[in-house]
Amino acid sequence: MDDIASAMDAFxxxxxxxxxxxxxxxxxxxxxxxxxxQAEIKSAWPSSSIPDELVRAWSTSGSSVLFEDVDYGQWGxxxxxxxxxxxxxxxxxxxxxxxxxxxxxxxxxxLGDQDLVVFAPSEVGCRxxxxxxxTDGRSxxxxxAGSLAEFLDRYLHELGDKYWEDAGQAWSSRL
Numbered sequence: 001m002d003d004i005a006s007a008m009d010a011f012x013x014x015x016x017x018x019x020x021x022x023x024x025x026x027x028x029x030x031x032x033x034x035x036x037x038q039a040e041i042k043s044a045w046p047s048s049s050i051p052d053e054l055v056r057a058w059s060t061s062g063s064s065v066l067f068e069d070v071d072y073g074q075w076g077x078x079x080x081x082x083x084x085x086x087x088x089x090x091x092x093x094x095x096x097x098x099x100x101x102x103x104x105x106x107x108x109x110x111l112g113d114q115d116l117v118v119f120a121p122s123e124v125g126c127r128x129x130x131x132x133x134x135t136d137g138r139s140x141x142x143x144x145a146g147s148l149a150e151f152l153d154r155y156l157h158e159l160g161d162k163y164w165e166d167a168g169q170a171w172s173s174r175l
Contacts, residue, residue, distance in 0.1 A: 026069040028068060030064065030066050033081065076111040077117065104120050
């Protein structure tokens, strides 16, 4: 799926808390902020060029929480607003300049842990969307998708499960 709006809209089927979503024991739901206009998006990034994929995402929902554990808050993915993404990107790139590149954008935070979703325009192939681990070097970050729409589509298909961790375990068990 290449269309970010379609990928985001598919999550709207989960706006009411549900038990038994996938293998998850928690009651999960998705929530969405209103879409943002070009001026609001650009105001968060006044000195930077914003990748078109991110503009399309924020034009669909200013921020959202996908498959949130509504009872305990220990599961789910928060897709950050442009302002929060700019702040978090600056924070991470300042704290860890050796692993973050100048065009990286931190676009998401996982609830209940410290992993981050990073949109990485300078990467190629399936490394354009990465899951950054808090202490690991960039080469150890999970390559999760070649586009934001692909990542969202796969995350939906897996009902919020961290599919990249399962793939890593399967791969490492073959060594």
